[in-house]
Every structure is written in structure tokens, then in C-alpha cells.
Amino acid sequence: MPPDMLRLGLALAAAILVADQASKHYMLFVLDLPTVRHIPLLSLGPFGFDLTMVWNRGVTFGMLAGDEPWTQAVLGGLALVIAAVLLRWMARAENRATALALGSVVGGAVGNVIDRARFGAVADFFDAHAWGWHWYVFNVADAAIVLGVVALVADALFRPSPKAKASGS
Numbered sequence: 001m002p003p004d005m006l007r008l009g010l011a012l013a014a015a016i017l018v019a020d021q022a023s024k025h026y027m028l029f030v031l032d033l034p035t036v037r038h039i040p041l042l043s044l045g046p047f048g049f050d051l052t053m054v055w056n057r058g059v060t061f062g063m064l065a066g067d068e069p070w071t072q073a074v075l076g077g078l079a080l081v082i083a084a085v086l087l088r089w090m091a092r093a094e095n096r097a098t099a100l101a102l103g104s105v106v107g108g109a110v111g112n113v114i115d116r117a118r119f120g121a122v123a124d125f126f127d128a129h130a131w132g133w134h135w136y137v138f139n140v141a142d143a144a145i146v147l148g149v150v151a152l153v154a155d156a157l158f159r160p161s162p163k164a165k166a167s168g169s
Contacts, residue, residue, distance in 0.1 A: 009090040009103030016107030020140040021114065027051065027125045052127035054137040055119070076116040083109045097155050104148030111141035 027033045031051070039051040083106045090106070093099040115122040124137040 005093040005096070005099040006087075006091040008096060009093065009099035009106070012100050012103035013107035013110070016104060016140065016144045017111050017114075020108065020111035020144070023140045024111075024115065024123050027053075028123060033125055046131045048129045050127045050129070051125050052137055054124040055121040056124050056137075057121045073116075076113045079109045079113045079116075083113075095155075095159075097151060097159075101148045101151035101155065104144045104151070108141035108144035108148065111139075111144075115141075 031039065033039070033051060033053040037053050040048070041051060042049040086102050086106050086109075090099055090102040093102065112122045122139070122141075124139050124142065126139060126143075127137045128135045
């Protein structure tokens with residue numbers, strides 16, 4: 001395990017955190033999306049991409065939502081515990097792909113925890129849709145988490161096993 005895997009993952013986590021918080025600041029306080037609520041951006045035939053303000057008080061896809069402060073504290077605390085476990089994994093990452101994927105998940109998770117602490121909910125605003133069907137509204141942190149998890153799954157599925165490497169297969 002190269003010693004710079006933790007630094008590499010942390011650098012990506014920090015970059016994602018900055019991008020996430022900067023995008024949220026712009027949407028909330030410059031565009032004033034909570035007041036405007038919806039801004040159409042792109043329409044190409046049946047495909048579209050808009051800015052639509054949604055306050056997510058739950059986890060992925062709004063599951064486990066609750067308006068009570070304790071709900072947000074529990075969800076935020078759980079996300080921080082998961083991030084700590086992922087940091088430990090990152091420090092022991094065997095390759096750059098794993099370190100970067102974990103950094104992506106950690107950066108996104110911390111970005112959403114900051115929202116829960118500041119606003120009592122996560123600010124979501126990217127709205128992709130096609131043929132009248134809307135994907136769940138998301139933010140930079142959500143995209144980073146999903147891409148990080150996809151990269152971890154792909155790495156687990158397609159990385160050659162140590163036995164295969166050793167035998168030359």
C-alpha cells in the first residue's frame with residue numbers, strides 16, 4: 001500500500017466538498033433558488049435539465065425523512081460514522097481507484113452533513129428528466145457519492161484477484 005493513498009483520497013474529498021458547498025451557496029444565495037424554486041436550463045426533445053429546489057430531510061431518495069431536529073442529528077451522525085470507517089479504509093487502500101472512489105464518497109457525505117447542520121435538510125437542485133419522467137433531484141455531493149460507490153463496485157467486480165495476478169492469468 002503506497003502511503004500517499006490517504007492523501008490522494010483526502011485531496012479529492014476536499015475538492016468535492018468545496019465544489020459541493022460552492023454550488024449550494026450559489027444556488028441558495030446568488031440565484032435564490034428557494035424563492036425562485038425552478039429554473040429551466042436545457043431542453044433537447046424529450047430530455048431536459050433544470051434547477052429545481054428540493055429540501056431533502058431523509059437519506060437517499062428521501063427515505064427515512066423526518067422534520068425533527070433529532071432525525072437530522074441522527075442522520076448526520078450516521079453519515080459521519082460511515083465517513084470515518086471509509087477514511088480508515090482509504091488509509092489502507094491498495095490502489096488509486098479505491099482511494100479516489102472512497103474520497104468521492106467521503107467528500108459528498110461530509111458536504112451533505114454540513115447541510116443538515118446548517119439548514120436541517122440537504123439542499124438538492126439538479127433535476128434531470130426525460131419523457132416526462134424526473135430522476136430524483138440531486139446535488140454535487142449526491143453525484144460524488146453515487147459515482148464513488150459505482151467505482152468501488154466496478155473495482156471489486158473487475159480487479160483481478162491476487163491469485164490471478166500471481167499465476168499470470
